[in-house]
Amino acid sequence: MQQPGRAAEIKAIGIGKSFGSFRALDNLSLDIGRGEFLTLLGPSGSGKTTFLMILAGFVQPTEGKLFSDGVDITDRPAEQRAAGMVFQGYALFPHMSVEANIAFPLKVRKKSAADIKRRVGEMIERVGLKGHEKKLPAQLSGGQQQRVALARALVFEPGVLLLDEPFSALDKGLRGQMQAEMKRLHQETGTTFVFVTHDQSEALALSSRVAIFNHGKLLQVGAPDEVYDRPDNRFVAEFLGEINMLPLKGVRPSGNGSTGLCEDRTISMGCKAELVRGDAILAIRPEYMSISGEAADGENGIAATATNSTYLGAATRLDLTTRQGAKVTVSVPNEVAAAALSKGNSVWLTWPAEKGFLLPRGGQ
Amino acid sequence: MRSYLSDRMGAALLMAPLLLFLVVAYAWPFLGVVKWSFTLPTPGLGQYEALLTDDLVQSVFIRTLRIAAVVTVVSVAAAYAITVVWVRGTPAQRLIAEFCILVPFWISVLTRAFGWVALLSNRGLINTWLQAIGFTSEPLALVRNEFGVIVGMTHFLIPFAVFPLASAMRSLDDRVLLAARGLGSSRMRTFWTVFVPMTRSGIIGAAMIVFVFSLGFFVTPAILGGGRSVMIAELIYLRIFQSPDWGLGAAISVVLVLFVGALMALLFRYVRPKQLI
Numbered sequence: 001m002q003q004p005g006r007a008a009e010i011k012a013i014g015i016g017k018s019f020g021s022f023r024a025l026d027n028l029s030l031d032i033g034r035g036e037f038l039t040l041l042g043p044s045g046s047g048k049t050t051f052l053m054i055l056a057g058f059v060q061p062t063e064g065k066l067f068s069d070g071v072d073i074t075d076r077p078a079e080q081r082a083a084g085m086v087f088q089g090y091a092l093f094p095h096m097s098v099e100a101n102i103a104f105p106l107k108v109r110k111k112s113a114a115d116i117k118r119r120v121g122e123m124i125e126r127v128g129l130k131g132h133e134k135k136l137p138a139q140l141s142g143g144q145q146q147r148v149a150l151a152r153a154l155v156f157e158p159g160v161l162l163l164d165e166p167f168s169a170l171d172k173g174l175r176g177q178m179q180a181e182m183k184r185l186h187q188e189t190g191t192t193f194v195f196v197t198h199d200q201s202e203a204l205a206l207s208s209r210v211a212i213f214n215h216g217k218l219l220q221v222g223a224p225d226e227v228y229d230r231p232d233n234r235f236v237a238e239f240l241g242e243i244n245m246l247p248l249k250g251v252r253p254s255g256n257g258s259t260g261l262c263e264d265r266t267i268s269m270g271c272k273a274e275l276v277r278g279d280a281i282l283a284i285r286p287e288y289m290s291i292s293g294e295a296a297d298g299e300n301g302i303a304a305t306a307t308n309s310t311y312l313g314a315a316t317r318l319d320l321t322t323r324q325g326a327k328v329t330v331s332v333p334n335e336v337a338a339a340a341l342s343k344g345n346s347v348w349l350t351w352p353a354e355k356g357f358l359l360p361r362g363g364q
Numbered sequence: 365m366r367s368y369l370s371d372r373m374g375a376a377l378l379m380a381p382l383l384l385f386l387v388v389a390y391a392w393p394f395l396g397v398v399k400w401s402f403t404l405p406t407p408g409l410g411q412y413e414a415l416l417t418d419d420l421v422q423s424v425f426i427r428t429l430r431i432a433a434v435v436t437v438v439s440v441a442a443a444y445a446i447t448v449v450w451v452r453g454t455p456a457q458r459l460i461a462e463f464c465i466l467v468p469f470w471i472s473v474l475t476r477a478f479g480w481v482a483l484l485s486n487r488g489l490i491n492t493w494l495q496a497i498g499f500t501s502e503p504l505a506l507v508r509n510e511f512g513v514i515v516g517m518t519h520f521l522i523p524f525a526v527f528p529l530a531s532a533m534r535s536l537d538d539r540v541l542l543a544a545r546g547l548g549s550s551r552m553r554t555f556w557t558v559f560v561p562m563t564r565s566g567i568i569g570a571a572m573i574v575f576v577f578s579l580g581f582f583v584t585p586a587i588l589g590g591g592r593s594v595m596i597a598e599l600i601y602l603r604i605f606q607s608p609d610w611g612l613g614a615a616i617s618v619v620l621v622l623f624v625g626a627l628m629a630l631l632f633r634y635v636r637p638k639q640l641i
């Protein structure tokens with residue numbers, strides 16, 4: 001966070017934060033790589049903003065240490081850390097023009113007038129605000145204010161850019177557009193981005209890694225496909241998208257993976273049964289399941305009856321019930337859904353072994 | 365539509381007694397004063413002509429404006445400091461600030477003026493101390509002059525400046541201040557370049573209120589000015605009850621009311637009434 005123009009590498013060790021007796025963050029350790037795009041994902045109240053504020057230096061952690069490029073910055077005040085920050089609600093200076101807002105961090109750093117003019121001009125160009133230089137924030141649309149906030153946070157080439165739910169106030173179309181622009185800005189600047197959101201699809205689409213928070217704890221960190229396909233626990237599995245869960249008995253290792261019994265059929269899984277043995281839950285994303293007339297020997301499959309369908313346009317969402325009463329949802333081509341419903345009797349649900357993963361029964 | 369109309373009717377009915385009171389107690393008598401200003405002692409514009417040529421009236425007008433301006437600047441600056449503590453301080457600081465703001469409201473203007481006389485006069489507390497520690501050999505002239513008037517008026521008016529300032533400071537988004545610091549700005553710089561400009565409407569409101577109140581001050585200048593720093597309200601009193609020159613007194617009153625009215629109109633153009641409380 002100290003050298004301008006160079007992406008920072010951040011290390012948080014055992015960070016905790018209490019507000020009175022309330023535990024907002026608990027024993028959080030996280031490495032943020034140089035130039036990476038890390039997203040903090042979690043439901044509202046899970047401690048994402050608190051962690052971001054600790055990174056920025058606005059909130060002092062109760063326990064733990066924070067390092068930037070190997071230097072301990074735990075006690076360094078915010079104005080000396082100078083991380084670029086985009087706040088929820090933008091926090092632009094309402095009494096300053098677009099230009100003056102973006103020039104602010106450069107003026108603070110006592111850059112020459114010519115230097116400021118050049119860099120502000122470049123930044124305005126880069127975020128597409130040309131022609132709006134003299135306007136006040138109140139005269140801009142939400143998307144434009146967002147761009148001013150981004151420009152102001154990036155113009156002094158901070159080592160890390162912190163963004164707190166920057167798109168939550170924008171409508172859906174604008175959101176997609178701003179997400180694409182953010183990805184571009186990340187590539188162009190090469191700066192480390194730490195991005196907060198409670199929207200899982202946004203997290204998966206943007207980041208190089210996702211860190212999932214709940215109740216002040218960091219539950220899992222990994223690349224988007226990693227956390228989506230191999231969540232460590234039930235909360236992560238459910239928070240990242242729809243998921244089907246089937247009770248499994250007699251889980252044990254087998255070859256490179258494991259096997260178990262689901263409604264009297266032997267099911268094989270690509271993952272090892274290291275942590276989970278005996279009774280467990282088999283979790284499969286709806287899009288990995290298909291419907292067929294019957295399951296071949298050795299193929300993963302269970303019998304179910306279609307109960308309801310929802311037409312989604314490109315596909316149909318089909319709700320099914322297994323023989324033992326487990327509810328399953330799949331997303332299938334429209335004609336497959338129609339056929340399954342018209343049959344009235346049972347169909348087979350099948351899935352590739354490597355797409356199912358194990359979660360402990362009961363707990364999380 | 366119907367309930368909207370009846371709501372409006374209800375509000376009008378509730379406000380009617382107040383309006384009636386204001387008309388009977390102020391507007392009607394004031395019309396009488398306007399009439400005097402054109403008729404006493406002889407009908408015509410004579411009193412307004414005198415206003416423009418009378419040296420005493422003019423010097424009092426100028427002194428009133430000067431005192432009001434100084435009082436406004438000092439009161440708003442002091443109120444700003446107190447309000448920052450009141451709105452943004454630690455709980456203990458807030459309590460102390462709130463006490464300092466509210467206590468003056470419980471003490472009458474007369475008591476306060478005499479309190480200042482006791483402090484500032486030649487044999488008052490301050491001069492006694494200054495001489496006791498050998499800082500001065502002669503008593504300083506702290507009262508019975510403009511200085512005393514300004515001290516007393518400032519003290520009286522600070523609490524009135526606090527409320528518009530507090531409302532402006534309370535509506536300020538904390539994140540904007542955090543943003544400034546996060547961008548590298550020191551606390552001092554953030555205060556002057558972000559906090560103060562963002563409370564501009566409160567500063568304008570406070571300044572207008574203090575200025576307008578200052579123009580009509582009577583008791584404080586009469587006591588602390590000791591007859592040597594006569595302000596406009598005292599001059600009107602003298603013209604009506606002592607000279608007596610009712611026509612001139614009335615003309616001065618009319619000019620004062622018009623001037624204050626114009627200031628109020630200006631005030632409401634810049635700040636909404638809600639921000640003043």
Ligand SMILES: Nc1ncnc2c1ncn2[C@@H]1O[C@H](COP(=O)(O)OP(=O)(O)O)[C@@H](O)[C@H]1O
Pocket residue numbers: 019022024042043044045046047048049050051
């Ligand atoms: N200054 C504070 N005082 C007391 N509680 C706080 C404070 N800041 C945050 N919290 C609490 O900490 C929890 C986490 O808040 P936050 O970090 O804002 O969550 P998120 O950004 O994930 O929605 C919330 O329950 C919130 O009420």
Ligand SMILES: [Mg+2]
Pocket residue numbers: 045048049050164
């Ligand atoms: Mg938040």
